[in-house]
Amino acid sequence: MHILITGAAGFLGQRLTQALVARGTLDGRTITRLTLVDQSAPPAIDAGDIAVVTTSRDLTQAGAWNALLDGRPDVIYHLAAVVSSAAEADLELGLAVNFDATRALLDGCRSRGLGQTRVLMASSVAVYGGELPEVLTDMTALTPQSSYGTQKAMCELLINDFSRRGLIDGRVLRLPTIVIRPGRPNAAASSFASSILREPLAGEGAVCPVPTELELFVMSPGKVVEALIHGAEVDAGELGASRCFMLPGITVSVAEMLEALRRRAGDAAVDRVRFEPGAAVTAIVASWPGRFSTAKADRLGFKGDDSFDDIVAGFVADPH
Structure with a gap:
């Protein structure tokens, strides 16, 4: 089996790569080849008998997908x-990056007849927004309140349509906010959600730009990686329209996140968090819903975290 991973130099891409190498199989088939691509070359990895190709590529450039798709990956x-x-x-x-490159990927699959290729895209809770019910379902109308959410929603519609036509076997996993991310803060609006835990646990200060009553829908990196792997193994016939x-x-x-930090590391850790309101970040994050019914994912066998305390404990055990 040939697997292509874009964004492979990111923390999620690296964790997914490591998990796939450790398994050695996907959907009952032996993984024989991994193609890892990002704007900067992904780090080398000891993959045993799996042939690994790493490449740096700007996926927004004309023809950027050609060599990647000419290898006819089974899973992307x-x-x-x-x-x-x-x-x-x-x-x-x-x-x-978010829309044009995804359309180029889909068009590349169509032109090469890759109708059996499973294309998994990481989408986001940000596709929702505006006036919403208290608890959302997968079929709640998409009314994103950010450009990022809008771009992801457009990609979702295209993947649905290409799958309906049999041009790809698409699967779109809407990711909750991922915490606790390793490393340092990045440009994501939700970056603070990891920072207010990660930095205090390391004895450093952190800034919280949002009100403490703000609710988030979250998932640990480990469970997201498990979901990405499971998502490629779900039978297409179970996915529905x-x-x-x-x-x-x-x-x-x-x-509640800060109280979990207190239970783990005491008052001193919580005291390292400063509250500095950030209107731009708050406007984006507050537009994301915090409560979902995930009946479809549950039916398909996806598993979440048991508690937020478990998420904190998991990060302490493996902060990388």
Whole structure:
């Protein structure tokens, strides 16, 4: 089996790569080849008998997909994206990376007759927004309130249509906010959600730009990786007319996140968090819903975290 991963240099791409190498199989088939692509070359990995090709490529450039798709991958994990705040700050960049590159991927699959190729795209809770019910379902209308959410929603519609036509076997996993991310803060509007836990646990200060009553729908990196792998193994016939669904996250307020930090590391850790209101970040994150019914993902066998305390404990055990 040949697997292509875009955004493979990112933390999620690296974790997915490591998990696939450790398994050695996907959907009962032996993984023989991994193609890892990002704007900067993904790090080398010891993959044993699996042939690994790493390449740096700007997927927005004409012809960027040609060599990647000429290898006729069986599974494509499309993780490459410009994150929320960056897409809001630069509309052209967000459109080019989040939408145009995805359309080029789909057109490349169509022109090569890759109708059996499973294309998994990481989407986002940001596709929702505006006036919403208290608890959302996968079929709640998409009314994103950010350019990032809009770009992801457009890609979702295209993947649904290409799958309906038999041009690809698409699966869109709407990711909850991922916490706790390793590394340093990035340009994602939700970056603070990891920072207010990660930095205090390391003895450093952090800034919280949103009200503590704000609720987020969250999932740990480990469970997201498990979901990406499971998503490629679900039988297409079980997906139904819509290939898009929310993964099973946990609803938690910022205040509850800080209390979990207190239980783990004491008052001193919580005291390292400063509250500095950020209107731009708050406007984006507050538009994301915090409560979902994930009946479809549950039926398909996806598993979420048991508790937010487990998410914190998991990060402490493996902060990388």
